[in-house]
Amino acid sequence: MPAEQRPGVTVFLTGLSGAGKSTIADALVADLEAEGRPVTVLDGDVVRTHLSSELSFSREDRDLNIRRIGFVAGEVVKHGGTVVVAAIAPYEAAREEARALVERHGRFVLVHLSTPLAVCEGRDVKGLYARARAGQLSGFTGIDDPYEPPARAEVVIDTAQTPLPESVARIREAIDGATAPVP
Numbered sequence: 001m002p003a004e005q006r007p008g009v010t011v012f013l014t015g016l017s018g019a020g021k022s023t024i025a026d027a028l029v030a031d032l033e034a035e036g037r038p039v040t041v042l043d044g045d046v047v048r049t050h051l052s053s054e055l056s057f058s059r060e061d062r063d064l065n066i067r068r069i070g071f072v073a074g075e076v077v078k079h080g081g082t083v084v085v086a087a088i089a090p091y092e093a094a095r096e097e098a099r100a101l102v103e104r105h106g107r108f109v110l111v112h113l114s115t116p117l118a119v120c121e122g123r124d125v126k127g128l129y130a131r132a133r134a135g136q137l138s139g140f141t142g143i144d145d146p147y148e149p150p151a152r153a154e155v156v157i158d159t160a161q162t163p164l165p166e167s168v169a170r171i172r173e174a175i176d177g178a179t180a181p182v183p
């Protein structure tokens with residue numbers, strides 16, 4: 001679809017640490033940018049450096065973080081832009097608030113990475129699960145802090161079962177409403 005006719009869209013990747021949010025976000029962004037489609041990326045780690053550096057991982061602060069992300073995404077979508085969010089976003093109410101902020105202006109595609117905790121912990125990309133298990137990090141999602149699975153997600157992907165190119169193709173299908181070829 002020509003860029004000037006395309007409504008803005010936010011793809012919101014949610015899931016446990018190590019579920020594959022950043023990996024899929026990077027591949028999805030590369031896929032979109034290869035078509036000359038600019039993308040605004042709001043990755044949890046980066047947002048927490050630049051926009052939410054004062055926030056903790058309490059429920060209140062996580063919710064505020066997701067609300068900020070939803071607001072920024074909505075502003076970009078308002079002008080027809082494409083946004084990719086990668087954040088744990090463990091609480092249903094905050095995700096739905098972000099959805100509402102975006103859907104005022106365009107489309108919102110929630111992608112739940114349902115990768116099981118045991119797989120995420122086995123990956124332990126940053127060594128945080130080991131620290132949480134050792135009692136050196138408290139309030140870690142999935143260990144001693146909750147993750148509420150989304151009641152309604154446009155796409156659900158378990159990255160223990162789904163190869164990366166298939167994940168990207170499924171999300172492209174949800175965005176474009178047409179089958180994107182698997183590379």
Ligand SMILES: Nc1ncnc2c1ncn2[C@@H]1O[C@H](COP(=O)(O)OS(=O)(=O)O)[C@@H](OP(=O)(O)O)[C@H]1O
Nearest residue numbers: 016017018044057062065087088089090139140141
């Ligand atoms: N207590 C606790 N719980 C969960 N995650 C923690 C915690 N402390 C630090 N980290 C690191 O912060 C990254 C998650 O940040 P988010 O902004 O996505 O979290 S949230 O949406 O506000 O809940 C997360 O990044 P990912 O591993 O990429 O998900 C962690 O590296």
Ligand SMILES: Nc1ncnc2c1ncn2[C@@H]1O[C@H](COP(=O)(O)OP(=O)(O)O)[C@@H](O)[C@H]1O
Nearest residue numbers: 016017018019020021022023125159162163164
């Ligand atoms: N099919 C897959 N899809 C996505 N990531 C995968 C897959 N298989 C293995 N991985 C690995 O899982 C890890 C996921 O880490 P990351 O993307 O940083 O997760 P998150 O951003 O959710 O914390 C990466 O090391 C990635 O290479």
